[in-house]
Amino acid sequence: MTKTYAVLLRGINVGGHRKVPMAEFRPLLEGLGHRDVKTYLQSGNAVFTTDADERELAAVIEDAIEKRFGFRVDCLVRDAEYLAAVADDCPFPAAELEGKQLHVTYLSERVDPERFAAIDQEAFLPEEFRLGDRALYLYAPDGLGRSKLGEALSRPALFKGIVATSRNWNTVVKLVEMTRS
Secondary structure, three states: OEEEEEEEEEEEOOOOOOOOOHHHHHHHHHOOOEEEEEEEEEEEEEEEEEOOOOHHHHHHHHHHHHHOOOOOOOOOEHHHHHHHHHHHOOOOOOHHOOOHHHHEEEEEEOOHHHHHHOOOOHHOOOOOOEEEEOOOEEEEEOOHHHHHHHHHHHHHHHHHHOEEEEHHHHHHHHHHHHOOO
């Protein structure tokens, strides 16, 4: 059955390292048999349709990137329904906020809230985070670059064994739109 997916690449095109130009990523995805490939920004977002299964797609794309660019990149692949559900389930008033104030960290699997028990959320107010379905929502009123809570949440130990990649709310919304069309 043909479905529309987004692939989210983790940690590419940052500071001139691990470059995956989107102009080269599009044909790579097409070469894997995916159709209607579109990319968004240079931070590793692509949308495509395919008959393949979501569980197999990430590993195949990771292998293809490693073969083409010479380094491995973690990928998360999510279907249109999941992306829309993440946007719809946002626990913060997204419509009232600027895109830079709200972020979603997409996770490769569900996480136990206990993993974050050591973070005293009240110490970071007005910043807040909430867990969703394989997603972490972060409200940072002054943006991620100035977020002390974002810094606390970026500790590698919190996500040990999990692929995690973040997008600001503008990108979250855009990926929903792109997977719907």
